[in-house]
Amino acid sequence: MNRIMRKTVTALAALATSASMAAAADVEVLHWWTSGGEASALNVLKEDLAAQGIGWQDMPVAGGGGTQAMTVLRARVTSGNAPAAVQMLGFDITDWAKEGALANLNPIAEEGGWDAVVPEALQKFSKYDGEWIAVPVNIHSTNWVWANKPLLDELGIAQPTTWDELVAAMEAVKAAGKTAVAHGGQAWQDATIFDAVAMATGGPEFYQAAFIDLDPEALGSDTMKEVFDRMTVIRGYVDDNFSGRDWNLASAMVINGDAAFQFMGDWAKGEFLNAGKVPNEDFLCFRFPGTENQVTFNTDQFAVFSQGDEVSPEQAALAEAVISPEFQIAFNTVKGSVPARTDVSVETFDACGQKAYADLKAASSSGNLFGSMAHGHANPASVKNAMYDVITAQFNGEFDSETAVEEMVSAVELSQ
Ligand code: BGC
Numbered sequence: 001m002n003r004i005m006r007k008t009v010t011a012l013a014a015l016a017t018s019a020s021m022a023a024a025a026d027v028e029v030l031h032w033w034t035s036g037g038e039a040s041a042l043n044v045l046k047e048d049l050a051a052q053g054i055g056w057q058d059m060p061v062a063g064g065g066g067t068q069a070m071t072v073l074r075a076r077v078t079s080g081n082a083p084a085a086v087q088m089l090g091f092d093i094t095d096w097a098k099e100g101a102l103a104n105l106n107p108i109a110e111e112g113g114w115d116a117v118v119p120e121a122l123q124k125f126s127k128y129d130g131e132w133i134a135v136p137v138n139i140h141s142t143n144w145v146w147a148n149k150p151l152l153d154e155l156g157i158a159q160p161t162t163w164d165e166l167v168a169a170m171e172a173v174k175a176a177g178k179t180a181v182a183h184g185g186q187a188w189q190d191a192t193i194f195d196a197v198a199m200a201t202g203g204p205e206f207y208q209a210a211f212i213d214l215d216p217e218a219l220g221s222d223t224m225k226e227v228f229d230r231m232t233v234i235r236g237y238v239d240d241n242f243s244g245r246d247w248n249l250a251s252a253m254v255i256n257g258d259a260a261f262q263f264m265g266d267w268a269k270g271e272f273l274n275a276g277k278v279p280n281e282d283f284l285c286f287r288f289p290g291t292e293n294q295v296t297f298n299t300d301q302f303a304v305f306s307q308g309d310e311v312s313p314e315q316a317a318l319a320e321a322v323i324s325p326e327f328q329i330a331f332n333t334v335k336g337s338v339p340a341r342t343d344v345s346v347e348t349f350d351a352c353g354q355k356a357y358a359d360l361k362a363a364s365s366s367g368n369l370f371g372s373m374a375h376g377h378a379n380p381a382s383v384k385n386a387m388y389d390v391i392t393a394q395f396n397g398e399f400d401s402e403t404a405v406e407e408m409v410s411a412v413e414l415s416q
């Protein structure tokens with residue numbers, strides 16, 4: 001090879017390397033973290049990857065709970081263009097794993113010792129058939145109340161601890177001309193409230209029987225009717241413009257003092273923090289009255305889609321970044337959730353975060369930790385969506401409680 005040829009070959013090789021590095025240096029992530037609090041949490045991850053020279057190709061699909069994101073994902077995969085990683089909940093991960101769409105993360109998981117540090121309740125969704133197919137980002141829980149503290153103080157309302165006290169508190173707020181319950185009328189938000197009301201009304205055995213075991217007797221019970229009756233009571237305390245409102249706008253109503261309470265998972269805390277609010281000064285976080293000893297949880301995980309035989313270097317870097325203790329602390333501090341591993345300390349977390357972690361540990365050891373129906377951790381999407389339809393129809397007055405109970409039984413039966 002003469003000198004000129006050698007030079008050309010070297011130049012071409014350098015070009016090829018830099019081109020493949022450029023192509024390899026991006027990771028496309030589909031997610032629904034589009035609110036202010038969620039975006040600040042996501043920035044923690046983007047910055048972490050940027051420091052490793054990995055670019056972020058953003059694929060946001062707005063819509064709390066991920067309903068719209070899952071529709072977009074289906075279209076992407078069907079057209080043979082799956083994103084590298086996807087934010088996903090519980091049984092959705094299992095459904096995609098069954099289709100053989102997810103990559104095997106076992107070599108990374110083994111090297112990182114994931115088996116020993118990720119709680120069993122999460123591994124149930126991170127693994128399929130002995131293979132790690134998703135990396136857990138956090139643990140959220142859904143049975144929370146977020147309250148504007150100065151407003152409650154001004155109205156002389158103490159933190160409610162029972163259903164009756166909650167009703168009295170909502171009534172007092174309404175009488176004072178404020179909105180008692182900040183809510184957005186979207187199916188997943190209605191279901192999030194329903195989750196908490198069901199646990200409060202029927203207790204853990206009922207929750208297990210109805211939403212996890214899908215026992216027709218529990219689904220068709222008088223207890224279920226009472227749950228719907230209570231949903232009707234709550235419906236009486238939302239404002240006139242609730243229909244279609246996004247959850248973070250509902251959080252803003254509590255943040256601004258226009259409303260007293262929001263019944264929402266602890267991603268709501270991310271909005272309060274993002275607005276500069278301080279727990280126990282500006283806002284209160286407490287378990288939905290009657291569910292103090294139970295936790296209905298969900299965990300966001302990044303499912304990694306196979307894009308060839310092996311996990312790509314960027315997918316591996318994303319997985320390793322997400323599971324690292326430093327990231328788990330930094331991200332979850334902002335997001336409102338708690339770490340998805342058992343070996344990190346939450347001593348730097350705020351009061352709500354510490355409560356979330358303590359509640360979770362206690363619920364787990366006393367058998368009171370349940371996958372959230374509303375957030376895809378009790379049943380596959382087919383069943384969840386069937387329940388959503390009935391819950392939303394009843395909340396909007398299409399069914400009375402008795403009809404809703406009958407519809408619940410038949411919708412669940414048909415969905416299986
Ligand atoms: C996710 C949270 C998210 C929330 C609202 C939940 O299903 O687990 O991470 O913040 O939806 O979008």
